[in-house]
Amino acid sequence: MKRIKRGLIFPERYDEAKKALGRKKIEEISLPEEIIIPMSQHIGAPASPIVSVGERVLVGQKVADSEAFISAPMHSSVSGEVKAIEPRLGGDGKKVLSIVITPDDKEETISFKGLSDEEAKDPDRVRAAVREAGVVGMGGAGFPTHVKLTPPKDKPIFDVIINGGECEPYLAADHRNFLERGDKILDGLKIIMATVGAKRGYIGIETNKIDAIYHMDKLASSEGNIKVMPLNAIYPQGAEKQLIETILGKEVPSGGLPSDVGALVQNAGTAAAISEAVRGGRPLIERTISVSGHGMASFTNIRAKIGTPISHIIEECGGFKGKIGKVVVGGPMTGVALFDLSVPVIKGTSGVIAFTVEDTSIPNPRPCIRCGRCVDICPVRIMPNYISQYIEVDQVDRADDFDVMDCIECGLCSYVCPATRPFIQLIRHAKAKIIAEQKREEK
């Protein structure tokens, strides 16, 4: 059994919640009254609308695109009429230009055309098909997938890893994807390997999804160069660099990328989306989402159309239960708390979690008592205690000396800190300052 060197095994009650969710089949939900498609759902340049207000659009129709290489187009997830093109609130609390569509109940779809088996052997055609389908990383970061499929020429890729870590509590979307869309995940992995010329493929799945391990092992049994790797269920096993170290025993250098050690990691849902884009020409217009937390009437996995308001999802999944303290999109460790439920599901939304007031507490940060817990637990072996103190006194350059840029924002330091120090907020602030400074120097 493989496992990361430092991390946290969550209390059993979280694992029980996750197991219960893992047994729930993916359900369809009804159409909302409006679909909101933000122009920035990925890392890189935002897309620009190519439709106008009043125009009728079909399911799968491209509605926005960009000429930038690091970007991705957007497609309508419904048929209906473009009601508005205006700034709307996103999950990060900022307003972003969005195409708002009023769905009709016709579900009229454009005709999709995939690549032939022969065409799918051409890496450039695969990259173009993946780009055209608007596929981006669905694990949360939203990196455009065609860019990931174009590694630098001097850095050959030998190993491709499908990330089935899904190590945060309350999430089971990838667990269900393995069970219900495993054939597409495996096909996506084979497409990625052929496209980047990798020799070996791995599917890393944590042992709290034992049925997914068996299922994928059976599907991949005839593939000589693909292995299913059972991983210990420990957070943050699903972080890219940690997964590479666990499975391949290689450490991605500080400030480096997986390609520096000949590896490429792709989320399970993204692999399925690659298969759909290449084989069927189907754009990324819906995704699997876990809806859970003790504040929800029930735990459910759903197939949500991109652009569906979170409020509609909560309603469709039975609504709230008890007094709600916080609603988070993503996992409880790395997700973002919402202050407005009208924000839409985007390509990187893995879950919606409602916490009751009993589950949540308002932190009251105090000075560090030098217990060292944050240092002991940090999976990238940096020193959150010193880093946070330097940032507080605006010595960001000192925080940079302590490798703040290597932080993967897993939140473990905050989880264990008895002084409830706001590490992530401070670290994000420092990273933004350092990046802005680097850009200024480049000019």
Ligand code: SF4
């Ligand atoms: S410093 Fe960053 S990587 Fe280390 S525990 Fe804290 S959030 Fe995680």
Ligand code: SF4
């Ligand atoms: S866990 Fe909190 S109190 Fe302990 S050393 Fe780290 S910052 Fe200080």
